[in-house]
Amino acid sequence: MAQQSLTSPSLDSADGLAARKSIRIRWVLVALLVIGGVVNYLDRATLSVANTTITDEFGLSATEMGLLLAAFSWPYAIANLPAGYLVDRFGPKRMYAWAAGLWSLMTMVTAAAHSFGLLYAGRVALGITESPFFTASLKVNERWFAKNERALPVSIVNTGSQIANAIAPPLLTALLLTSGWRGMFVTVGALGIVVMLVWLRIYRDPTLREQALIKGEEAAQAAAEARATSAGQQAGWGALFRQRNTYFMMLGAFGIFYTVWVYLTWLPSYLETSRGFSLSQTGWLSSLPYLCGILGVLFGGLLSGRLIRRGFSAVSSRKVPIVGGAVLAAAAVLPVAYVESTPLAIALLSLGYFAAQVPTGCLWTLASDIAEPHQVASLGAIQNFGGFLGAALAPMVTGAILDATGNNYTLVFLVGGALLLVGALSYQFFVKERRA
Template identity: 75%
Template sequence: MSQTTTEAPVLSKAEKKTVRIRWFLVGFLILGGVVNYLDRSTLSVANTTIAQEFHLDALQMGLLLSAFSWPYAIANLPAGYLVDKFGPKKMFAFAAGAWSLVSIVTAAANSFGFLYAARVALGIAESPFFTSALKVNERWFNKKERALPVSLVNTGSQIANAIAPPLLTFLLLTMSWRGMFIIVGVLGVVIALVWLRIYRDPTLKEQALIKGAEAEARIVATKEKVGWGQLFKYRNTWFMILGAFGIFYTVWVYLTWLPSYLQTARGFSLAESGWLASLPFLCGIIGVIFGGWLSGRLVGRGVNTVRARKIPIVGGALLAAAAVLPVAYVDNTALAIVLLSVGYFASQVPIGCLWTLASDVAPSNQVASLGAIQNFGGFIGAAVAPVVTGAILASTGGNYTLVFLIGGVLLLVGALSYGLFVKERPVAPNEPVATA
């Protein structure tokens, strides 16, 4: 009986060197993530300034802060499909160019309605970024390697969150909030142009060197396509949506209301809150990297791939809940900031692993689609968080107790969803996601 074996082609030194550009691409995606999240953070940093200029109350500001997330969540669904169809080069460049244009136009806003429409457009424009980044990592890294680069890409958002309060506050104080929007928009245009210049997909030889037998399986998966809508027939998809909702809800309470919380509930000035708000986000950078490192370490020790993703996801969400819940009852400002920092660190531990998990349980031709569907669930939570927080503050006279209680409970929901209900991928290569 004959047996056919597929040997990896021999690459020259020059060809092996070209494979190393994947880490350069990861570095550039980190930079892209920084600019992407600086764009999102502009309104949060200018929260109180814009509220005063346009005479907005807490509920109106909550609606404005959530205006990005609703369309972003919905747009993630077609964005994932489009990234799978057209590739990350075109979609990332399109997204960066579009969100930059929106940011620049926002500087001309003269009413609540204008600002709201601009934030809706921004949400739509930014939706292909992380799905494009996931696709790049799926193409340039094998399963055992993937957790670290995916997590590193996600540090871009955390770096931005850490530098945004002091950096954007400086721009706000020196150039006005309108000038701040223009500067951040120009940065995005540069990112789009450079990406078009530098990105390319790996060749077949490079795929074979990077992935070995996995490259052949990728070709089989591509031939045996599964309809995009088929992903909603599996229980994994729905619990990934619910789990992401719970985790992202609390993350976006931080992203949209933390500067205001420090000013109104803790009595810090605008300049002081800019620096203090960066502390939890600096911890978030470490959290994302730690989650990816831990997942990769577990895989290296022989732990099942999906389980190695779930351990940081569940553990991080549980620790975040344990830190966030007590903030509601802490009077000491220093202790509250410590708890907020620990809570944000822990809430970021799952983030890179969430994206990697999507690439583990979906076939290669559906990686961006499943990642986008999961992100859709997360940003439904992100959209709800600012509105609910604004409504609570409006009805309680600015009391944050219920805000932190709800955030802690939803983190527990996220941990349970991933820990108990997201299952392993089936053995058969033609099955898209783990069965119920």
């Protein structure tokens, strides 16, 4: 916690002690956001785990499954734009609660689908309803943590998705084998309803006195004014499209997210079809790269925080993990295309996913460093929009490549590695420490 915040002269000793105790709730909120992230990503992972089962039941080609796997991502990308504005406008409590309730309902409804079209519609609805989650999380972080503190809590929140990715293959495979893919969808959807109810019960915004302790009196007053402005006017996210940083953040996120979503949507199928593992074996092996991803997210946040303490600027401290992680991920993913040894391929995939997740928390924190306080969620959402355009293309392009090459993954890994380098170059050379 910043020393300035702890010694704010406007707080007398009794009030200061009470405020210091009261802001401990922020770590409870971080923990709840982690749990929400786990449930959020379990919903997304259901289709990937049930990939081959649903393909057989509905008689789908790889291209058709690619379209189905992408059905979540493109509406999610588009919906991020209004979601960011709505979070800035209405606050994280209401928007996150609505999102969690609706995405859980959509997951359970999808379990009743009996055609490709209904499955597709269910995934589109899931993408739209999940869009406010990370922007709401970023807004919570901006309100409850000072700038020099944010990298770690943002990274911790982002471990929720990686925890889900790690436990999803064995957990969801077990549900799939015991209750079928429809029962799996219903069970995961019900978890989200529980998360929504707990969030409504626990979450609150910090008081002005708590903000004074966290950020100092001047920062707290600025945040209050920004909140009042956003309550009466549009947050002005359209103005962000007139800033060059915005476009290169979108491009950089596109390159990184593309490869991450190749992992998230096609890794189980790759292990089954190219490496010859059974469905139950795939459930456990798929979790190895995702376990490494948890460490990657935490490493990126810790590295960024350490760089700030050593005197680096906030933006530079975010860019080092973002660029370094993307380059290392490319170096690990590209050789997989030519590796015959299965253990070595899994080791490279695990290293690649670790490195690809190092930028995750820092991407979101970078948005809070560059944007004005009343536009933090908006810029984060726009960057996420660019990223999920890549995420939407990844499963479709992969499916098309597999159909064209007879399920050969060589070009899949080459494209993913190249786009990781595009992402690294975009952040390194074109994202500057300016709002212009």
